[in-house]
Amino acid sequence: MDFPAEQLQTFKAVIDAGTLERAARQLNITASAVSQRLKALEKRSGSVLFIRSRPIRTTGSGDVLLRLAREIQMLSTEAHRALGLDPTTDQVSRRTDLSIAVNADSLASWFAPVLDGLAAQDVMNCEILRHDQSHSTELLRSGQVMGAVTTKSTPVQGCSSVYLGTMRYRAMASPGFVDRWLAGADPETELALAPMVSFDRSDDLQRALRRRIVGGRAPEPPVEHFVPDSRVYVAAVAASLGWGMIPEIQDPRDGSLVCINQAWTSEVRLYWQRWKVPSHALDLLTGLVLDAAWTAGLRPER
Structure with a gap:
């Protein structure tokens, strides 16, 4: 069964925006149209996908489709870039949107060179979520982030894991x-x-x-x-x-x-986990994270 891209991207927009009304404004459609797309997606999946809280939260089934929606958007953006196409719609960005989770102590210490690398590139928009390293894999599993600094060595399903070093x-x-x-x-x-x-x-x-x-x-x-x-x-x-x-x-x-x-x-002990999907932007970001950790002398086992 295929899930229509329009429904998936609407679902992603709602979760990112937090409310149906805000997502409708961003998509330039009515809140009623947003609601109809979500109902159609839930009917197609046979599952309840979100909880109407403030902000709206995904269910376990919603996590699966949220990750799918993010993967499709990321791969679509990179395909446009690889083909030399200039995006002309709101659904396709000029840059790949990546979100990652990093713990506070890493942000305050060895992570700073990653920001220098981000400033020097022109392929991604990066959102960094500050999150405890012991629980950041939850965000990977739910599809909220594509990469995370974590204490968990065992990769989340669909992710790879590499040792960064020890703080x-x-x-x-x-x-x-x-x-x-x-x-x-x-x-x-x-x-x-x-x-x-x-x-x-x-x-x-x-x-x-x-x-x-x-x-x-x-x-x-x-x-x-x-x-x-x-x-x-x-x-x-x-x-x-x-x-x-x-x-x-x-x-x-x-x-x-x-x-x-x-x-x-x-x-x-810190590890970098990331989605396994082929992505130039995610590869670039992974390289920046590994270089920053190793340069800081976190005693990696190389």
């Missing part, structure tokens, strides 16, 4: 904070009581280290602050808000932070 984190704090909370007389008890800084509520680096060192002896959770910005996070630890796990690559090395204990480290 090493060290438990660090300001010298003043160490003097007050972590002087070293009883490291385990001190760590159990010391305030800590986490990125957000899904960030388990600090808690995992605390569990490893303290075990179940802590009487109660310590004060925990949340700072959801990688650069400001480092500044918050340097300001003595608490101790935190700092990527080696983000260590300011100016004396504002000191290592609490040389053994209190964690390593996060």
Whole structure:
């Protein structure tokens, strides 16, 4: 069974826009026409494809067709470019639209050269979604992104996976904070009581280290602050808000932070997963990501 391209692209437009009305304006058709195309696509697929929330969300079946719609649009754009055709419709862009997921610490450290490479090319529009590296494969699976920096080595179905390298984190704090909370007389008890800084509520680096060192002896959770910005996070630890796990690559090395204990480290292995579909733009982007990671010295196994 074939799915009409017009229906697929309308479905994609609705998911990207978040509402039927906004998608209708972008497609220059009525909201009623959008609704009719979606009903026809659902009837053809025999599945409910989306949930009418704000923004509209895909179902599991919708994820499958969303990915198909993105693949078709990407391949169509690249076919036009390869044939030297000048796109004349809104459905075919001059550039390939690519969306990728990258974790905050990577964005704040080794990923910057990728942006230089993007600025030097004229083949893609790239949307970067900041997403936790432990869960970014969910976006690949749903078709929301075509590539992702992730901790998952096993490729999502229809994707390839390559090892980028390892980000090493060290438990660090300001010298003043160490003097007050972590002087070293009883490291385990001190760590159990010391305030800590986490990125957000899904960030388990600090808690995992605390569990490893303290075990179940802590009487109660310590004060925990949340700072959801990688650069400001480092500044918050340097300001003595608490101790935190700092990527080696983000260590300011100016004396504002000191290592609490040389053994209190964690390593996060990173992988680049991308769709397997043949795409010049996706190949180019993959090369930029790999070069940036390797140039930053993430200790790749080459």
